[in-house]
Amino acid sequence: MKTISHLLWILSGFYVVVAVVYTLWTLKDDGFNPEWVGVVTLFLSAAFTAFVAFYLGVENKPFKLRILPEDRLDGEIDEADYELGHFSPWSWWPIVLAASICVVLIGAAVGWWITFFAAPILVVALFGWVFEYYRGVFKH
Structure with a gap:
């Protein structure tokens, strides 16, 4: 530091x-x-x-x-500390979240109607990424 x-x-x-x-x-x-x-x-x-x-x-x-x-x-x-964080190489949620953020920002720049369609996808992607370890095969 x-x-x-x-x-x-x-x-x-x-x-x-x-x-x-x-x-x-x-x-x-x-x-x-x-x-x-x-x-x-x-x-x-x-x-x-x-x-x-x-x-x-x-x-x-x-x-x-x-x-x-x-x-x-x-x-x-x-x-140094051997535990620096957790990474999920099989997760598709970061890609979906990044794409939805891009579409929301493009919608804010080009036309607001695009943002209204992309915002729900952004919310679903965010919740999917946060809660991916609470359901399915990788449940803790």
């Missing part, structure tokens, strides 16, 4: 530099009338990245007793 925190601080500084350059550039180019969407977006990107970097820096304090393998130069992959 220490490494990620340092990288995020660097990224936040980069966003600040880019935001200042962008602000000055738009002020010069458009006669002291900045392009507000880009300016606000870049400064908020810097702020939110700094929030995450600060949080990870604060959360790193309890690990002073035990240094994580990711933060050591001689750390091996085997030393």
Whole structure:
């Protein structure tokens, strides 16, 4: 987490530099009338990245007793937690969910009538993916 925190601080500084350059550039180019969407977006990107970097820096304090393998130069992959999550290679629900999200977003961009047909499929796909281990062969 220490490494990620340092990288995020660097990224936040980069966003600040880019935001200042962008602000000055738009002020010069458009006669002291900045392009507000880009300016606000870049400064908020810097702020939110700094929030995450600060949080990870604060959360790193309890690990002073035990240094994580990711933060050591001689750390091996085997030393990390072996259980990183659960993956279902046979599940079709993520594909259905992704396709329905695509159709809903396309419907929002092109025509709302498409969204009304795709929204129920999205809800079914979401419930199917969440509850796939409560029924059938893979029931726990």
